[in-house]
Amino acid sequence: MRIVVIGAGVMGCATALELTRRGVRDVLVLERAVPGAEASSAAAGMLAAQLEAKDPVERAAFVRAREAYASWSEELREVAGVDIGYRRCGALDLATSEAEARRLAERVEADRAAGLRAELLDAAAARALEAGLSAEVTAAAWLPDEAQVDPPQLLRALVVATARRGVTVRSGATVSGVIEEAGRCVGVALDSREVIRADVVVLAAGSWSSLVPGVPSGLPKVRPVRGQLVMLEERPPRLSAIAFLGGTYVVPRGDGRVVCGSTMEDVGHRREVTALGVQSILAGALRIAPGLGAAEVSRTWCNFRPHAEGGPQVGASPLPGLFLATGHHRNGILLAKVTGDAVAAAVLAAG
Numbered sequence: 001m002r003i004v005v006i007g008a009g010v011m012g013c014a015t016a017l018e019l020t021r022r023g024v025r026d027v028l029v030l031e032r033a034v035p036g037a038e039a040s041s042a043a044a045g046m047l048a049a050q051l052e053a054k055d056p057v058e059r060a061a062f063v064r065a066r067e068a069y070a071s072w073s074e075e076l077r078e079v080a081g082v083d084i085g086y087r088r089c090g091a092l093d094l095a096t097s098e099a100e101a102r103r104l105a106e107r108v109e110a111d112r113a114a115g116l117r118a119e120l121l122d123a124a125a126a127r128a129l130e131a132g133l134s135a136e137v138t139a140a141a142w143l144p145d146e147a148q149v150d151p152p153q154l155l156r157a158l159v160v161a162t163a164r165r166g167v168t169v170r171s172g173a174t175v176s177g178v179i180e181e182a183g184r185c186v187g188v189a190l191d192s193r194e195v196i197r198a199d200v201v202v203l204a205a206g207s208w209s210s211l212v213p214g215v216p217s218g219l220p221k222v223r224p225v226r227g228q229l230v231m232l233e234e235r236p237p238r239l240s241a242i243a244f245l246g247g248t249y250v251v252p253r254g255d256g257r258v259v260c261g262s263t264m265e266d267v268g269h270r271r272e273v274t275a276l277g278v279q280s281i282l283a284g285a286l287r288i289a290p291g292l293g294a295a296e297v298s299r300t301w302c303n304f305r306p307h308a309e310g311g312p313q314v315g316a317s318p319l320p321g322l323f324l325a326t327g328h329h330r331n332g333i334l335l336a337k338v339t340g341d342a343v344a345a346a347v348l349a350a351g
């Protein structure tokens, strides 16, 4: 069985890897630019299952995805020899008002009722855990099982692991069309006019997925939601847990790097870090931990979350032979392993 995957982001690479685990030998990943260079390497890397879930069903799925990382990080270390920076660093959801504290109390209660670890802390207890928190903080939900990875390392590991498992990743190969014959997807065309026939095509082109010609028009549109990030360097490192307040987060890597984010902008694929974006991220980060004011700004960047109406598009599509691994919006790193599993299983189940 020959399988072509469009896009070498975290979704395309994870799917390719899971296909090889199930014994598929001929997997070709086509990447128009550099493997992993788009949203996947740009992400903050939070595995924030409890923080990000909007309802109990999503929370159960997200927690399963987060827990899958413990063994996946080990496997990637063994196969690729790369440390993906997986750390169960915990997360603090912060409140600065009575109303926010009540919302956190409800969250903690719901998480505990679902069998998850969560604790409501008053200001003193929160600062005992993370001394650098602002005096504005009045309460916090402590979620000790939330975790993180270092996305550029994750993508390096995936690119090495897929190669070692026999996957071919072709860079500089832009798919210019999905080919349909007699109501079935039978391959792809490249902009070089080369045609590659395949038994199965997996669409994993991130926020560009709806722009690939030939993709069925009835599928939910995937649109880009720009996010900007700022990397700070604390010397010596002080913060240790992920912290969230009012739409801003800080993700300390443990070695002095602190990723601060992010914006959510509907501006198409405009690849710009803006003055307003950086200003709002830094204002939010300093509201969480004022000591970050002395940290060095070492890098800023942006990329595009693939947002699909109705949530991620995973598995079979209405066009036989075409499978989907796209539309993961804010949680594509978190959901990578379980998506790779689900798509590989769907491909093999379809025969």
Ligand SMILES: Cc1cc2nc3c(=O)[nH]c(=O)nc-3n(C[C@H](O)[C@H](O)[C@H](O)COP(=O)(O)OP(=O)(O)OC[C@H]3O[C@@H](n4cnc5c(N)ncnc54)[C@H](O)[C@@H]3O)c2cc1C
Residues within 6 Å of the ligand: 006, 007, 008, 009, 010, 011, 012, 030, 031, 032, 033, 034, 035, 036, 037, 038, 039, 040, 041, 042, 043, 044, 045, 046, 047, 048, 173, 174, 175, 176, 204, 205, 206, 207, 208, 209, 212, 226, 227, 228, 229, 261, 262, 302, 303, 304, 305, 306, 325, 326, 327, 328, 329, 330, 331, 332, 333, 334, 335
């Ligand atoms: C600022 C920011 C912060 C984030 N933080 C987090 C986080 O903390 N935790 C989390 O879980 N998620 C986070 N995300 C979301 C996560 O990064 C994405 O959901 C995920 O990376 C999407 O992966 P992907 O493989 O679908 O897309 P991408 O990584 O964008 O990969 C798609 C690939 O397809 C290629 N491609 C496109 N069109 C074609 C074509 N025609 N032919 C060939 N190749 C093509 C592209 O070049 C690209 O390499 C964040 C995203 C952003 C932008």
